[in-house]
Amino acid sequence: MKISIKDAKARLSLLVIAVASISTATYYSLSQRVPEEIEILKNIINQIGQANNLGESPLAFMVSSGSQAAYLAEQQGLCKPNECDSFAYLNPFKLHSSQWDELIRQSYALGEIQGWATASGTVVIPRSTFRIYGPRHDFLACTIAHEIAHIKRNHAFNRSYQENHRYKSLAKKQMNIALMRLARQQELEADRDAAAMLSRAGFRNRVCQDELVYMHKANADGSTTQPESTHPGFDERVKAIRLYYNILDKKPLKPLESTPGRFSYKRSDNLLIFTPQSKQIKVQGSKGGRA
Numbered sequence: 001m002k003i004s005i006k007d008a009k010a011r012l013s014l015l016v017i018a019v020a021s022i023s024t025a026t027y028y029s030l031s032q033r034v035p036e037e038i039e040i041l042k043n044i045i046n047q048i049g050q051a052n053n054l055g056e057s058p059l060a061f062m063v064s065s066g067s068q069a070a071y072l073a074e075q076q077g078l079c080k081p082n083e084c085d086s087f088a089y090l091n092p093f094k095l096h097s098s099q100w101d102e103l104i105r106q107s108y109a110l111g112e113i114q115g116w117a118t119a120s121g122t123v124v125i126p127r128s129t130f131r132i133y134g135p136r137h138d139f140l141a142c143t144i145a146h147e148i149a150h151i152k153r154n155h156a157f158n159r160s161y162q163e164n165h166r167y168k169s170l171a172k173k174q175m176n177i178a179l180m181r182l183a184r185q186q187e188l189e190a191d192r193d194a195a196a197m198l199s200r201a202g203f204r205n206r207v208c209q210d211e212l213v214y215m216h217k218a219n220a221d222g223s224t225t226q227p228e229s230t231h232p233g234f235d236e237r238v239k240a241i242r243l244y245y246n247i248l249d250k251k252p253l254k255p256l257e258s259t260p261g262r263f264s265y266k267r268s269d270n271l272l273i274f275t276p277q278s279k280q281i282k283v284q285g286s287k288g289g290r291a
């Protein structure tokens with residue numbers, strides 16, 4: 001059957017409209033779907049919470065673009081040096097401008113294993129971290145537990161308190177050295193807490209020791225401990241967790257009472273929130289439980 005050019009053009013434009021409709025629909029359904037990373041986070045928090053006290057305050061979890069995006073933004077002159085942090089916290093699950101989307105894509109492909117915690121209870125995990133850990137969700141659980149430990153122990157507040165009290169009279173350089181020493185102690189404490197939490201929750205032995213080695217290799221971080229570094233170097237950190245696991249080997253930890261709670265995820269906020277539910281409400285017959 002012959003068709004005229006006019007017909008062909010008409011059919012082509014109909015086809016383009018149809019394809020556009022399908023891709024719009026596909027994007028819409030994708031954008032409405034809960035991201036895979038959020039489901040992974042839920043499972044990990046559930047697992048850890050089954051045998052640990054996660055406190056009474058809500059914990060929020062945000063998947064972000066990561067530091068690589070901030071680094072690239074600075075390279076491209078999108079922000080002033082040292083004023084690019086917000087590029088590390090971009091939402092990777094929504095479209096921005098094409099330039100920003102490319103930064104987010106590159107950060108996902110090239111970024112490192114990272115995690116942060118705010119004093120107020122938000123844990124930030126770049127999407128590249130999920131990609132690098134891949135199916136090793138137990139390694140990701142170590143990072144999540146480590147960040148929860150920082151929050152539960154009020155590490156940021158404690159540093160501020162020491163800065164304004166115990167170290168108040170120190171000169172600026174000595175103050176910084178004292179604060180960095182404290183920060184490194186807190187890192188080792190959070191490492192131990194993470195190992196303990198996962199051990200109570202039934203994860204395999206020495207998983208967080210293996211994770212530390214994996215993370216340092218993946219991030220090409222063979223650093224030594226420096227007086228002004230926030231984190232201990234590779235050898236010190238791995239040795240410390242190995243010695244802690246030796247203690248756990250001799251005296252295994254028993255599971256603690258679980259932390260019941262509810263999850264809520266709001267796509268527009270890019271936040272998964274875990275709200276612990278008081279035991280009292282549970283006793284009163286609320287369905288509750290971790291979803």
Ligand SMILES: [Zn+2]
Nearest residue numbers: 146150187190
């Ligand atoms: Zn830390």
